[in-house]
Amino acid sequence: MIYLDNSATTKxxxxxxxxFVKVSTDYFxxxxxxxxxxxxxxxxxxxxxxxxxxxxxxxxxxxxFTSGGTEGNNLAIKGAALANQNRxxxxxxxxxxxxxxxxxxxxxxxxxxxxxxxxxxxTGRVSVVDLEKALREDTILVSIxxxxxxxxxxxxxxxxxxxxxxxxxILFHVDHVQGIGKVDLSLIDAGIDLCTISGHKLHGLKxxxxxxxxxxxRIAPLFSGGNQEGQFRSGTENVAGIVALAKAMxxxxxxxxxxxxxxxxxxxxxxxxxxxxxxxxxxxxxDGAPHIINFSVPGLKSEVLLHELETEGVYVSTTSACSSKxxxxxxxxxxxYRNQERAESVIRISTSFHxxxxxxxxxxxxxxxxxxxxxxxMR
Numbered sequence: 001m002i003y004l005d006n007s008a009t010t011k012x013x014x015x016x017x018x019x020f021v022k023v024s025t026d027y028f029x030x031x032x033x034x035x036x037x038x039x040x041x042x043x044x045x046x047x048x049x050x051x052x053x054x055x056x057x058x059x060x061x062x063x064x065f066t067s068g069g070t071e072g073n074n075l076a077i078k079g080a081a082l083a084n085q086n087r088x089x090x091x092x093x094x095x096x097x098x099x100x101x102x103x104x105x106x107x108x109x110x111x112x113x114x115x116x117x118x119x120x121x122x123t124g125r126v127s128v129v130d131l132e133k134a135l136r137e138d139t140i141l142v143s144i145x146x147x148x149x150x151x152x153x154x155x156x157x158x159x160x161x162x163x164x165x166x167x168x169x170i171l172f173h174v175d176h177v178q179g180i181g182k183v184d185l186s187l188i189d190a191g192i193d194l195c196t197i198s199g200h201k202l203h204g205l206k207x208x209x210x211x212x213x214x215x216x217x218r219i220a221p222l223f224s225g226g227n228q229e230g231q232f233r234s235g236t237e238n239v240a241g242i243v244a245l246a247k248a249m250x251x252x253x254x255x256x257x258x259x260x261x262x263x264x265x266x267x268x269x270x271x272x273x274x275x276x277x278x279x280x281x282x283x284x285x286x287d288g289a290p291h292i293i294n295f296s297v298p299g300l301k302s303e304v305l306l307h308e309l310e311t312e313g314v315y316v317s318t319t320s321a322c323s324s325k326x327x328x329x330x331x332x333x334x335x336x337y338r339n340q341e342r343a344e345s346v347i348r349i350s351t352s353f354h355x356x357x358x359x360x361x362x363x364x365x366x367x368x369x370x371x372x373x374x375x376x377x378m379r
Contacts, residue, residue, distance in 0.1 A: 002359045002366075005317045007149055007178060007292060007350035010203045013251055016244045020205060023240035031237055032226065041239045048239075048246040055249055058187055058212060064229045065242050068209040069177040070100040071222075072196035073143075075211055075233065076173045077104040079219030080141050080194060081113060087169060088138030092116045094126050096332040098149055101175060105143075114138075123285040124153030124336050128160055141171045146179035150319055150332040150348060151284045152292030154183055161191035171217060177201050181252035182263070182291050193217050197249075199241070203352070204248030208241040252353075259353045263290040266351055266360045273364035279371055281342060283333050291352065296333065296345045300374050305347055308374060312366040317348045 003011070023044060029037035031045045046060075053060040066072045081091055093105050095117045109115045116134045118126045126144065142164060144155050157174055164172050173194040179185055181202045187195055194217065199208030213219065213232065225234030270293045274280050283294040297305060302318035309316055319330045329343035337343070349363070 002314045002355075002363050004349045004351060004355070004363060005315050006352040006355075007201070007348065008317050009200045009206065010352055011354065012200075012205055012244075013203045013248060015251065016204055016248045019247050020240045020244040023243045027239065031239055032228065044243055045237055045239050048242045051246040052210060052249060055246075055253055056187060056210075056212060059215060061230075062212055062215055064211045064213055064232050065237055065245075066209040066211050066233060067207050067238075068200065069098070069175070069196055069198035072198070072209050072211040073098065073100040073173075073175055074104050075219065075222050076194040076196060076213075077101065077141070077143055078108065078222060079232070080171050080173065080217070081108050082220040083218045084140045084171065085113070088136075088140045090114045090116070090136050090139045091141040091143070092118065092131065092134055092139060093143045094118045094120060094145070094155075095335045096120055096124060096148055096150075096153075097143070097145055098175060098177070101143055101145070118144075120153070120332075120335055122336050124148050124151050124288075124332060125285075126155060126160075128156055128163055131160060132163055135167060135170070139167070139170050141173065143173040143175070145175035145177075146185055147176075147183055147289045147292070148332060149178045150292075150330055150346070151294040151336070152178075152288035153285050154179075154287070154289055157185060157192075158190045161189075165191045178289065178292070181249070181256050183289055184256075187212055194219070199245040199248060202248050202252040204245045205241050208238060208245040210245070255353045260290065262357070263351060263353060263355075266355055266357055267291070267293060269357055269360040270349055270351075270364065273360070274367070277364075277368045277371055279375060280367075283336065283342070283346065291350055293349045294330075294333065295347055295349075296342045297347075297371055297375075298339075298341045298345050300345050300371070302344065302346055305345070305370060305374060308370040309347075309366060312370065314363050314366045317350070318346055319348070 029041040031042035049063050050060045053063045171193045175196045177198045193214045195212040197210040200206040223234040274295050281296045330346040334343035
C-alpha cells in the first residue's frame, strides 16, 4: 500500500497512541473535578497547554483546545465577527478557502455581514494589493489560509500580517491546518490574532485541535455550558487526546527540521514525473507546499481515476476530504484556471515524512498505467 492522502488525515505516531491509552487508563478524571483524580487530569491538561504554547512560541493563556479544524475555524470566524460587529460588519476572505471557512462566511452573510471574496491568480495566491484595496472603514476581520488544502499554494501570510498591522481594528485569522509541521509560520511575527490547527493532520488523533487566540482579542463562544477553556469553548476537555496532540506536534515540528529535504525531493519526483505523463496537467504551483501535488486529466472523472489507482494499491484523494463525496468540481482549480473540465478531473497527492522516494516513483508508474488504461477505454 502507498498512502498518499495525508492532507485528509495522517497515521498517528505510535507514541501518540501510547500516550492516549496511558492517559485514558490512568488519568481518566474530569479536569474540572476538585478531587485528586480530577486534579491529576487538570495538571496534565495544563502541561500539554504549556508544551503546545512553547512549540508555537506563544503564551499558555493564548492556547485553547477544540475538536479540530472545522470547529476552530467556525469559532474564530463567527466568534470574532459576532463579538466585534459593533465596530463594523465587513469581513474578507479568499475564493479558495476550506469549506469550514467558506460556509462560516456564508452564514455570517445571511446574518447581515458584508463579505468580500478575494480572487487568486494561476498559482492559487491572493494579491496583497487586492487585499489592501478591499479594506474598508468597517472591516473587522480578514481570514486567509496559510497553505491551500487542495493544491498546496502558500499564501503571503507574513506580508498580509505586515499590512494589517497598520489597521489594528482588523483581526487576522489564519487557517494553519495544512501548514503546521510542513511550512514555517511565526504567529507573532506575522501579526496573527487567531490561528487554527488540527491534530489529525499532523499525526495526532481525530477530534483534537488548537485555536490560538491572541491575548486581548474578543470572540463570542459558540457553545454555552460549563465555561471551560477560558469560557471560549465549553465542554469537558479531551485530556488524553490533548496530551497526544502535544506529543504529535512536538514530533512533527522536529520531523519538519529533520526531513524537510526528503519531503521536497519526493515532491520534485511527483512534479516532474506527472508532467511526463500524456494527458496530465499539474495544477499545483512549482513553489507550493512540500507535501501537496494536485493534477488533472481532463476527460477523466476524478473518482474513476482514484478507484483505478486504488486497485494498484495507491491511495489518493480528489478535492478536500470534506468535499470529495459531493462529487463536485474543484472550486480551487476552477478559480485558478477557469476551466470546468480541468476542475472536474482533479487528483490530490499528499505526502508525509513516512513516505519514501521509491514510493513516489512507483506511484508515478501506477498513475501512468491508470491514465493510459482509462483513456483507452474512453475512446
